[in-house]
Amino acid sequence: MKRTIFAAMAGALMLSASTVVANAGTVAVSWKTFQEERWKTDEAAIKAVVEAAGHSYVSTDAQGSAQKQAADIEGLIAQKPDVIMIVAFDSDAILPSIQKISDAGIKSIAYDVQFEDPNALYITFDNVGVGRLMAKTMLEKGKTEGNFAFIKGDKGDPNATFLFEGITEVLKENMDAGKIKNVCETFTDGWKPDNAQKNMEQCLTANNNKIDAVVSENDGMAGGVVAALEAQGLAGAVPVTGQDGDKAALNRVALGTQLVSVWKDSRVLGKMAAEAAVALIGGTAMDALPGSAKFSGGKKKVEMNSILIPPNPITKDNLGDVIDGGWISKDEACAGVAAGSVPACG
């Protein structure tokens, strides 16, 4: 019985494969490393879309080496795929390889990490947007006025400054009107939670606890901030922002001690990139892809076609998104949450 079903399924599969074989293409991906767990998540999302469209998927792992990645790409070009997606290990060293891809008439996609080649499509999360989203959520669901503390990331990391630009852009109006007062603004060495805790403790002392909201640039630091607030009995009363969708942070969102964790779901990124690749195989032009726009915000200001995906701000109200998406289990997200206080926790 089992065998007949198996045979029937195999037959059906072969049949479906043969029907799409006419326009079947190949999507190749050059990953920078599989040492970090997240890329496996991205790969699964890409593979699912590519194979569902009847195309085939090949990939290489550069194992954290720019030299190996260059060799990988040469190998991929030899297999004549239609599209090569690249997670560049080194965004400058990769450029000659990208040139070779273009010369071979193959389309290239810069996945998550930018390299500046005008022929490539750049797909990533809107990183400046993360800062804007934090501030926007703060205004919509947290505080619109009062004493604000800004816990920024490491001063050596340009992202800390990008984020802050996005944050101040949104808060500017209220700041200029004198509604929001910037009472503490500090970089946090190494984005370390324990440093953020010390920064927040000193901020609370200096302002005699008169802090109405805290804009922390990521979830780890938000953890330190909440610990400092807790020691003053203020956790839950002062809204705190964050990003990354850390499990501990999502639990804090459920508990009400953190307002928002801006979440960049790598599966969404993978899905969007794979759909773009499929569309490119189908003959759609890069600038005609849905969501495509010109981007020239890189180091060398090279103009590229790009798709910037808006991240998802996770608050109490949409905590279900991360649970339903399988990013965190309900037990982990809702640990210690009082029944009925958060919709997603029941």
Place this chain on the structure above:
Amino acid sequence: MTDASSTSVNPAMVQESAVARFIRSTELDTRVLGMVAAIIAVWCIFDIWGYLRLPAGTDSLGGLFGGAFLTPRNLWTLTVQTSSIAIMATGMVLVIVTRQIDLSVGAMLTLVANVAAVLQVQHLAPALGVGHWSIWIIAVIVALVLGAAVGAFNGYLIAFLGIPSFIVTLGGLIAYARGISFYISEGVTIAPLDKSFKVLGGGVPASWLGPFWSWSLALAACALIILGIVMGRRQRMRFKFPLRPVWAEVFLAGLGSAIVLGATLIVNSYAWPPRLIEQYAVANKIPIPPGIEDKDGAAICMAADKIVRCAEGYVLYTGYAIPVLLALVVGLVMSFISTRTLFGRYVYAIGGNPEAAELAGINTKMMTVKVFTLMGILVAISAIVSSSRLDAATVSLGDLNELYVIAAAVIGGTSLAGGLGTIYGAMLGALMMQSITSGMLLLNLPSPWQAIVVGGVLVTAVYLDQIYRRRAK
């Protein structure tokens, strides 16, 4: 001790000044006096600076000079913030005195904290039930054993395999945190920790001793100081050592007691944050006088979106925090070990001249293992303190701690050439560094300045120390 022997043969004693005579009679360590003076000066500067920066017409921030630094609250927080580094610095002194170095303390702290956190959150809590009384005890024991084991392993590689400590612990620095800890925690922040475990970090009401026990402890400490001075005098009489004049003994007893009582007075005048008093009062059904809901009331009670009830008239004081007590106890025990035990003597003997120590029959290899094991245990205590304080373990928890610990020891007068260094000096060094960082944060100065000043202080402190040592000769 060396000071006493060198001054007693000084033929110019008759012409010495009153100050010199005072210092000789009381046998106070002038180096420590210098450090304490420097720390107090830094505190005063920050407090005055804080006041001067206030816009004209605003009230003082409550500090001695009107700033926010010399307030009970800030001094209390400062000591809690210092405790983790101070605990490790006491061990680093012995490591450096034996002419070794331990670069792996920060990474080891991360490792121990992550193992203890994963154990309590992912294994003990599901098995025993969340909040079970034994969870924190098991976690603490495992942390201490793991710390000792990793320290002993470092020591073994250094002593018996002959790999330089710089290399062994550099390897540890790379492997323990980013490697093993990442593997154990999968790079995820482990939080929240066990409720009882959190008491060890000083962030919750249960981790404060309260005024009654703080005063009791202070009185016991004063009694011990006086007892110690009396016993010390008897010992000297028995062995016919030169005695301190009676007035000097009385002065020392008075000074010691005054420091203890003063510190206790300060921690006992830090009131619980109003919101915590409210929560406590509500939980224990203590009636609270109705609060004033105008702007004045807000000045005391407002800390959140709305003024619910102001706990005016009902005040609780914190007293000593557990991590600070832990650091003080560690400091006392380590001082005792380093100055009053055979082990301590051997440590300084090895540091002074390793070859001579070995020829004198000291098992220097075992001593190295022991010193590193002790370091590992102290790192475990710090790991417990810092993870429970943050209420989380992360893979970056101990990053750069090795440098702060070494800097504390060196600012405190530990010589990198070995053989010299005191426990209390290193603890004061840690307090000095944290004072500067905290003070600059209070003033909301740009953080690049903090890095520049802390780096500058390190180099200046060592330079001043060199001058002092040269003049002392």
